Amino acid sequence: MKYYVSVDMEGIAGVVLREQLLRGEPLYEEARRLLTLEANAVTEALLEAGASRVVVKDAHGSGFNFIPELLHPGAEYVMGATRVERRFPGLDSTFDGVLLIGYHAMGGTMEAVRDHTMTSQGWQSLRLNGRPIGEIGLDALWFGMYGVPVVFVSGDDKTCKEAQTELPGVATYATKTATGRHSALLKAPQRVRAELKEAVAAAVRQPVKPAPLRLPGPYELTIRFLHTEQADARRFDGERAVRTDGVTGVYRGDDLIELLAMAF
Structure with a gap:
């Protein structure tokens, strides 16, 4: 089994503030550590479930937020800025599934932690063929072009609800219950990492996986x-x-x- 893991930061356990998300801000280093440890928990769950290869992409901002020295040695990592055409380096049709970890709800979602679509500084919203779409839907379509389904999504409760709407049959795990753009009812990160491992293992062991998301043009x-x-x-x-x-x-x-x- 081969799995691709895309990791954003807004939906990571313990992250609720803008100052945690930006390099140079005083709370950023702590958030980097939370991000890295949560990615490690997912990697460990996949390896224990029998994955032969795990590729993990740092999908937040600059693409260089993981703490390299703390990364799990059992995976490969995509870090640094990537061109839009190469959004997911290493991806091909041989992967069994994708996990979207620490994602956030689309721009305009009520009471969601750091809701936005692609950028919180430039855009209000996106629509594709007339329908609102966020990063969950866009990335699922990207993977769907390779015939690879998204099998698991984690983030706040609004993120999980969006994922279930966009991707029928997908497994989700809520790292926090959002109460506003910069507030949430939080679970302790250690608890989240333990529960996340169980949720990921259960998702990849399901005999029937969600179908790849596809949308024909134009x-x-x-x-x-x-x-x-x-x-x-x-x-x-x-x-x-x-x-x-x-x-x-x-x-x-x-x-x-x-x-x-x-x-x-």
């Missing part, structure tokens, strides 16, 4: 920016990329990866 991606100046900085050709109002851009294409690269 595609229309709508980005609603926070401010007009962010749209001003974009190039719109009037055909594949169209500005429809002060803060909205619409991108069209037949190839989803090309479309995302153009839009992002």
